[in-house]
Amino acid sequence: MGEQPVDLHDLVTRLSSGVVGRVREIELVVAAIASDRHILIEGPPGTGKSTLLRGVARAMDIGFEFVEGNAELTPARVVGHFDPARVLSEGYDADVFVPGPLASALQNGSLLYIEELNRVPEETLNVLITVMSEREITVPRLGRIEASPGFRLVAAMNPFDAVGTARISGAVYDRVCRIAVGYQSAPDEAEIVRRAAGAGVGGGVDQVVELVRLTRAHPDLRVGSSVRGAIDMVLVAASLAELRGHPVENPSVSLDAALVALSGRVRLREGTTRTSEEVISELWQQVFGRVAGDEGAGDEGKAGAPIGATTSN
Template identity: 60%
Template sequence: MTALSADCGPVSGPQSAVPLLAADVVGRRREIELLLAGLDCGAHVVLEGPPGTGKTTLLRAVAEAGGSPFVFVEGNAELTPARLVGQFDPSRVLAEGYVPETFVDGPLIEALRTGGLLYVEEVNRIPEETLNVLITVMSEAELHVPRLGRVRAADGFRLVAAMNPFDAVGTARISSAIYDRVCRIVMGYQSQAEESDIVARRGPSVPAEWRDQVVDLVRRTREHADVRVGSSVRGAIDVVRLAVSLARIRGGSATDWRIGHDAAMAALSGRIGLHESSGRTTESVIDELYVAVFGTESPPEDSESGDPPGEA
């Protein structure tokens, strides 16, 4: 893999790309170094971590820095071997027969031919028969397609897969045959300061102290006793975005208690999952955490006295 300098010229090695990538991908220098090293030495890689930890962002940045073709595949139960590999166009086969020109490349063949990075998202949602195709490619660096023949991997081809180890719905256990052929990079959540930096980069401008409180709120969803799965930093970004837009509609400020509370409810209630035994609602948990971070709502200034202004 050839790294690029800031002016897109080639540099001596992947180590030269680390500072540039670290500036674009917040809080991931170690993971950048490991991914670059893995790709540079010819290894295939699994990025393992919860949603919102920057797995796709990291790989896209690495692919762009190295000038590598990037082929994205969404992993799900409908990803059959034919959809991954490709297939002959039936209408053209009737007229021209089974010739290479009538074959429509799938993402795997595209990546093999171009020497690109094949990024398979949610690899643990893929059917076993499709995973077996990937195992063959990782082992042999080639694939035999009936009636098409052998397709060898061009220089630079790498498989990078991503998975959320905490998602148990609609997923399958990754076999040892996969792990035996990849390097595994675990990506946890960034620090609070780094997540606040991400929100500042991707969200609208708001007071830094309030933004830090929003990030604190979201991080607390990951530690609450009733919560099975907490929100990623995407939740914090959406809270800020919603609060700014809601303030514009209501003619208030994004930092107003009620505006922030409503924005948090909308942005986070669908992002957290509770333990089945908790007996609570997501709204009650968010309300509890919001009060813990922002305090209780202050009463309106003119509600302390029932007398009209200026009268005793």
């Protein structure tokens, strides 16, 4: 499917109303796609890379083929394959070929979106490099598939030092326009949380966002939480407060919600002797402090209970 002419100024305006704090990045992505360039968006988890690319594709009415990058993404899975059962009866006919996302994107002039590009095996990356350069691919027993107008590869990836990732070769970078994104500002992240949590969200969002942002700079943490952790903490705290019959600001509610929402998202630095629960509790104390007369602190809802339960395993 090819694109219709688009008013780029209007497009950026419409996209900016739905994506918080990403005007510059929206402009860069729109300009690169409008220039028929391949794109790589690089940044930490939870910074809206996928949301941005999907939003631009929808707004520009471009076809979108999604591929999740992982170690099992072989060339056959991304390009396509011949149906073995039909090959036995019909032979290697073109109608027997089952196109993968790459073949479909080439034929339809769509965007081929690859998430977590730096988790893709090298042999599959080599196929993608060839397609980006030649705008075609030759499939044995099928022949050549040429790119229809509109085909582009767009990809997103986390920093190379994340667990399970590898450095991307210069051959890839030489064929893409790279757009680096970082975490949004604290007010922007607070607005994201409010939008995601809904109109009924109570106070304390700014403090929750502050807590989450502190995880990204703590010396014992290699990876901090994204804004998704703040969203989860706010939603869990609301439900937990109702369940326990305490205000959402109650320390036993707030800390437990922080532990549930954040302890699995952060990654400890090698060599540290602390647990993620201990680090989250320290940061929670720094942001929220303790409130005298916490009704739940002496019973099953006490703030320290989850840490003891976790460290005793």
